[in-house]
Amino acid sequence: MSGGWGEPVTVNLLTGFLGSGKTSLLKRLLSLPSLTDTAVLINEFGEVGLDHLLVEEVDEEVVLLKSGCVCCTIRGDLRDAIGGLMGKMRRGEVPAFSRLVIETTGLADPAPIVATLQAEPSLRHHVRLGNVVTVVDAVDGLHNLDGFPEALRQAAVADRIVVSKTDLAATDAIDALERRLHELNPTALFHRSDMESAAPELLLLQDVHDLEGRSAEVRRWLAAETSHAVAEHGHHHVDRSRHGEIRAFCLTADEPVDWAAFGLWLTMLLNRHGSEILRVKGLLDIAGVERPVVVQGVQHTVHRPEHLERWPDEARTRLVVIARNLEPALVERSFRAFLGLTARVAAPA
Amino acid sequence: MCGLCGIFGLEAHWTDDPGATPVSRQADRAHRARVANTVLGLFGLKLTPWADRFTLAGRTGKSAVVGHLGAVWPTAEKLAGRPCDPLDPAVIERVEHLAARR
Numbered sequence: 046m047s048g049g050w051g052e053p054v055t056v057n058l059l060t061g062f063l064g065s066g067k068t069s070l071l072k073r074l075l076s077l078p079s080l081t082d083t084a085v086l087i088n089e090f091g092e093v094g095l096d097h098l099l100v101e102e103v104d105e106e107v108v109l110l111k112s113g114c115v116c117c118t119i120r121g122d123l124r125d126a127i128g129g130l131m132g133k134m135r136r137g138e139v140p141a142f143s144r145l146v147i148e149t150t151g152l153a154d155p156a157p158i159v160a161t162l163q164a165e166p167s168l169r170h171h172v173r174l175g176n177v178v179t180v181v182d183a184v185d186g187l188h189n190l191d192g193f194p195e196a197l198r199q200a201a202v203a204d205r206i207v208v209s210k211t212d213l214a215a216t217d218a219i220d221a222l223e224r225r226l227h228e229l230n231p232t233a234l235f236h237r238s239d240m241e242s243a244a245p246e247l248l249l250l251q252d253v254h255d256l257e258g259r260s261a262e263v264r265r266w267l268a269a270e271t272s273h274a275v276a277e278h279g280h281h282h283v284d285r286s287r288h289g290e291i292r293a294f295c296l297t298a299d300e301p302v303d304w305a306a307f308g309l310w311l312t313m314l315l316n317r318h319g320s321e322i323l324r325v326k327g328l329l330d331i332a333g334v335e336r337p338v339v340v341q342g343v344q345h346t347v348h349r350p351e352h353l354e355r356w357p358d359e360a361r362t363r364l365v366v367i368a369r370n371l372e373p374a375l376v377e378r379s380f381r382a383f384l385g386l387t388a389r390v391a392a393p394a
Numbered sequence: 395m396c397g398l399c400g401i402f403g404l405e406a407h408w409t410d411d412p413g414a415t416p417v418s419r420q421a422d423r424a425h426r427a428r429v430a431n432t433v434l435g436l437f438g439l440k441l442t443p444w445a446d447r448f449t450l451a452g453r454t455g456k457s458a459v460v461g462h463l464g465a466v467w468p469t470a471e472k473l474a475g476r477p478c479d480p481l482d483p484a485v486i487e488r489v490e491h492l493a494a495r496r
Contacts, residue, residue: 312464313433317467317481375486376481382493
């Protein structure tokens with residue numbers, strides 16, 4: 046068991062639109078033996094106390110955030126709630142936990158929560174972001190995606206998408222919803238909440254930080270390139286469908302990439318357009334670095350890069366971008382222009 | 395502090411070279427500054443390694459200390475007095491021109 050101030054606590058975000066079934070899924074997950082050392086933070090919103098009552102069985106490990114919306118008070122409340130919970134664990138006031146699930150409000154944008162975990166000095170060394178799990182209702186999911194930008198954003202940033210209430214919807218409707226979600230977020234792993242074989246603990250336990258699961262995770266990201274291959278011009282694949290203005294596309298580079306040039310480009314892009322870039326996930330072939338480098342980020346926040354032991358297939362840079370209101374061709378042109386700069390400067394000694 | 399930086403002080407940033415060794419870190423910082431200056435020059439700015447940080451200076455003499463690449467752009471926009479947008483077609487064209495001159 047980890048926790049304390051040693052190993053960082055893995056933080057999972059559980060999000061999904063109003064009434065999608067987040068709490069039902071959470072109850073089910075928390076009943077699994079592999080997730081017994083999991084603490085929960087829930088956000089009191091709307092029907093006050095309803096969610097709290099449903100997860101009350103998690104006893105002392107439940108902490109209610111005092112204010113209504115996580116996003117608006119993220120820096121203070123979330124920091125204090127996580128810090129307070131970890132302080133209680135250190136003092137032995139609550140059982141040690143190695144994982145923390147934050148259940149967001151139905152209208153939450155997960156990005157500010159991610160930013161707080163990464164940027165907040167009192168937290169960043171003690172927590173690490175695990176999977177973002179988004180629950181989408183099979184009955185109302187398509188309607189919500191069409192009508193509410195919050196639902197789109199929650200699906201677009203997800204690492205795992207759980208389609209709930211599948212027993213209440215027709216198979217055709219579920220298939221249509223899943224196709225739509227896959228077009229919106231081709232890197233996510235899909236589960237149906239009624240599938241016993243789906244090993245629901247894998248929603249939380251297996252992520253890109255996990256050495257055993259990292260390669261499989263990255264393979265799924267890379268599959269997005271071919272599953273969405275709409276070869277418009279060589280290296281540039283754009284999803285045919287539009288979801289509002291959210292689109293998934295893949296940037297590639299056949300030659301090894303200079304890390305400094307890539308960092309320069311991505312930091313400049315995120316500084317100006319970070320709020321429009323919902324997810325970036327990819328595998329980079331970095332000049333002078335033998336092993337492939339995994340890069341991923343949520344809006345302005347980029348995670349610390351990780352290495353894979355070996356290439357899952359060919360050694361080639363591929364970066365999946367899920368963005369809103371950005372023209373993929375322009376992003377690709379910018380990407381290529383910046384990578385082309387490095388031949389102008391001397392390589393590091 | 396911007397969300398991207400995620401940094402107070404001088405802790406590691408994601409843009410630090412993932413293959414860097416302690417010995418190569420100084421050379422890596424110099425390389426990053428050289429690469430950054432090809433673009434910062436378009437905005438009249440220059441980045442210089444300074445101890446384990448960088449200084450970012452404009453032509454009028456205004457300058458600021460930044461810890462890493464992530465912190466460069468908000469500061470650059472303040473010093474330059476205009477957005478530094480990599481998706482601005484005019485900026486892309488000039489970067490393409492710079493790359494073609496290699």
